[in-house]
Amino acid sequence: MLPFSRVSIIGMGLIGSSLARAVRAKMPTVALTVHDADHAVRERVRDLDLADDVADTAGAAVIDADLVILAVPVLAMMKVAASIADDLPAGCVISDTGSVKASVLSDLSEVLPEGVSIVPAHPVAGTEKSGPDAGFATLFDGRWCILTPAASADVLAVERVREFWTRLGATVEVMDAAHHDMVLAVTSHLPHLIAYSIVGTASDMESVTSSEVIKYSAGGFRDFTRIAASDPVMWRDVFLSNKDAVLDVLQRFTEDLTALQRAIRWGDGEFLEALFTRTRAVRRGIVDQGQDTDAADFGRKH
Numbered sequence: 001m002l003p004f005s006r007v008s009i010i011g012m013g014l015i016g017s018s019l020a021r022a023v024r025a026k027m028p029t030v031a032l033t034v035h036d037a038d039h040a041v042r043e044r045v046r047d048l049d050l051a052d053d054v055a056d057t058a059g060a061a062v063i064d065a066d067l068v069i070l071a072v073p074v075l076a077m078m079k080v081a082a083s084i085a086d087d088l089p090a091g092c093v094i095s096d097t098g099s100v101k102a103s104v105l106s107d108l109s110e111v112l113p114e115g116v117s118i119v120p121a122h123p124v125a126g127t128e129k130s131g132p133d134a135g136f137a138t139l140f141d142g143r144w145c146i147l148t149p150a151a152s153a154d155v156l157a158v159e160r161v162r163e164f165w166t167r168l169g170a171t172v173e174v175m176d177a178a179h180h181d182m183v184l185a186v187t188s189h190l191p192h193l194i195a196y197s198i199v200g201t202a203s204d205m206e207s208v209t210s211s212e213v214i215k216y217s218a219g220g221f222r223d224f225t226r227i228a229a230s231d232p233v234m235w236r237d238v239f240l241s242n243k244d245a246v247l248d249v250l251q252r253f254t255e256d257l258t259a260l261q262r263a264i265r266w267g268d269g270e271f272l273e274a275l276f277t278r279t280r281a282v283r284r285g286i287v288d289q290g291q292d293t294d295a296a297d298f299g300r301k302h
Contacts, residue, residue: 016071017135035061078107117157141169195227
C-alpha cells in the first residue's frame, strides 16, 4: 500500500522536478500535482510532462493532496505555507526539502492550521544545476533523507513520510532539528561558504587574470568552482537561516586555519603530515560508505 495517493509539490527547481520524476518512476499510480511561482517554469514543466496537473496557483495545487512538499528556498517557506493554509485538506501531511530545519519547523508551525501534520525533511542530495530541466529520477538513490519532526509530531505521519522517501531510493534517518542544522553546517554549509570565498578570492586577485584562473584550473580549484556554481538564492537563504550554527563552525574553522598558517610559517612538517593523514582517513570513510566513488579524479571522463 502506498504511503500517499495524492501528492503536491510546490517549487519545480532541481529538487522539486527530481521529486516529480522519481514519484512518476517509482510510484506511478500516485496522482501528482505541481506548482511553481514562475509562469515560464510552469510551462516548461508542462512541456516535460512531469506531473498529472500543473496548477497555476499554490492553493489550487493542494486542495485534495494528502502530502504537500514545499521545494522552495528556505526563506520562502513561511510565505508559501501561509498562502496555502486555507486550502489544505484536514489530515494532510506537510513536508519540505530545505537544508535548514529548525527555522523551517518553527515557520511552518506558526502559519499552518491545526489538523495538518508537519514532518520537515531534508534529502541530502543535489547538484550545482538548477531548474526543471536539471532534475532526474535517480537523484535520491542511495542518499540520506533526514526527517526532523517535532517531539509532538504524529507518529503515523512520520512513518508515512519515511516510507515515501524510502520508496524513492533514499535511506531515512530521524533527527532533532537543531542537531541537524549543526551537522549540516559542518558537512555542507561551511564547504559551500569556503568554495564561494576561494573562487571569489581568485577572481579578485589583481596579479592573476580571470583567463589564467580558467585556463590553468587544477583539480582542487575546479571542484570548488562546481560547488560555487550552486543556486545563489538557495544558499543565501541557507546561511541567513542557519547563521548561529554556521558562525560557530566558521569560528572553529578559522582557528584551525590559523594553526595551519602557523605550521607552514614555521616549517612544522610533522603537524602538516599528521593532519593530512587524518583527513585522508575521512575521505576513505566516505568512499567506504558509498557516498562517493573511489575512481580516479572522481570518475571524470577525459
